[in-house]
Amino acid sequence: MKNKRFSQIDASIPTIRRLPSYLNVIRRALEKDLKVISGTVIASELELEPIQVRKDLAVTGIVGKPRVGYDVKELKNAIESFLNWDKKHKAIVIGTGNLGTALIGYHGFKQNGMDIIASFDSSEDKIGKFIINVETYPMDKLPSMVKDESVDIAILTVPSENAQEVTDTLVNAGISAIWNFTNLKLKVPKDVLVLREDLSSSYAVLSVCK
Amino acid sequence: MKNKRFSQIDASIPTIRRLPSYLNVIRRALEKDLKVISGTVIASELELEPIQVRKDLAVTGIVGKPRVGYDVKELKNAIESFLNWDKKHKAIVIGTGNLGTALIGYHGFKQNGMDIIASFDSSEDKIGKFIINVETYPMDKLPSMVKDESVDIAILTVPSENAQEVTDTLVNAGISAIWNFTNLKLKVPKDVLVLREDLSSSYAVLSVCK
Structure with missing residues (x-):
């Protein structure tokens, strides 16, 4: 894959490739009316290391609260916005x-x-x-x-x-x-x-x- | 991806994922009746580093000759055999x-x-x-x-x-x-x-x- 513009994006391609799976988990959490979700829960759902999840999600600008986790709605919006999936x-x-x-x-x-x-x-x-x-x-x-x-x-x-x-x-x-x-x-x-x-x-x- | 058997395979998943693209290049070379192909030619065709190509192809057990390259037919058979693509x-x-x-x-x-x-x-x-x-x-x-x-x-x-x-x-x-x-x-x-x-x-x- 060759593209000049890649160098301007603050996330690796593997991270971008993983973001939709995080979004899937978050959307399901939102459907269940969950307000917060921990990085550990997301990690176990996707069989990833928690540290990997936290690093990946950091590219969206959202940081979870220690012992509490991520605000589900805020994280959903942040991932959709990072992926430009909130636009046509x-x-x-x-x-x-x-x-x-x-x-x-x-x-x-x-x-x-x-x-x-x-x-x-x-x-x-x-x-x-x-x-x-x-x-x-x-x-x-x-x-x-x-x-x-x-x-x-x-x-x-x-x-x-x-x-x-x-x-x-x-x-x-x-x-x-x-x-x-x-x-x-x-x-x-x-x-x-x-x-x-x-x-x-x-x-x-x-x-x-x- | 979780599978006990992965640990028994002497190649990384990314290497395995790249092998079909090498095979495509080799098959096209064979159609053109080429007898040998260099790692550098394969690399430039696929926009990969030559060292990457040599490392990946080494998992098939085939090593190219310096300044000559790979025997096209031998390499084709080796990749197909490594991928089990010569079996049903x-x-x-x-x-x-x-x-x-x-x-x-x-x-x-x-x-x-x-x-x-x-x-x-x-x-x-x-x-x-x-x-x-x-x-x-x-x-x-x-x-x-x-x-x-x-x-x-x-x-x-x-x-x-x-x-x-x-x-x-x-x-x-x-x-x-x-x-x-x-x-x-x-x-x-x-x-x-x-x-x-x-x-x-x-x-x-x-x-x-x-």
Whole structure:
């Protein structure tokens, strides 16, 4: 992952990756009307070391009270704010196969600010159709959508052989972040963030450790 | 992730997670009929440090020749063998929504030894139907399938509210590894490996760094 902007963020990528799991625990605590929660309880729930939890949560600016813990509502707001999940992120899905369709329906996104405004496909019979409430557009509408709507995140679920071409189109249209679900390593300028979601990494761990 | 067996494996989880990307590079080199490939070329392709690449690849038992590099075919076989990707892994998918369907069609799995032998769903109208060549069975057939077919990996894509119940059924039937795509933290005995695939971790990085 290469991105100049990473150096400006006061948290490591592993810490950022763990924050959603903390948020899950906090939200469940809030649903149970808990007012405070201790770092130790959060740690045991997630099977992490308490010191790790305290360090991770410190990036949000919130510090727990000794022997008491964290104010649940305050911590929830602080994590959501740190993650920018209290703001809208306009996203598009390119490729409306099963994976693209699954991602459009993924409930965790909407709850956390992701607003999928459109999907794109090259197949004639998909164009104009809706997946839930998201309309599918033809590929030639991609550049104008990215520009006119100031799309934040492009979710790429096209076949690998089309991935670089679509990426070039996205980059030329001014996209700043691509979530790559294909198995191609995309070539992009340094100021475009590409995050690759690679299922074979997890499958490797399962194959070796099972 | 908790598993006694991890301690018996001579490679760290991050190394194991990186091995599939090395294998991708090696397979492409083989397609181009390259006989040897240098660690530096692999490193630059994946934007890693050469020393990292050499250390990671050393876990497979293969060492490159100075100024020459790795024998491509030998390295490919060594990685596949280390990952157990030269053997079959029987898998089942539980929950045949869009995500389950996408995973059944994910081409990277079959190529690497995963053999999805059945899928399961609680919805009457899905039972008996085929996704590609995988038949969907009713949930009450789950225990006998796991036992009789010695299933290695259960891929869980059911709604979160059913996830623990299905997990208990799987554990009682003797499953050893669960790939959890739900957002529930599953409770399992220590000798069952659970790997959680959590899309919100990546979304967090995108939201913070874009």
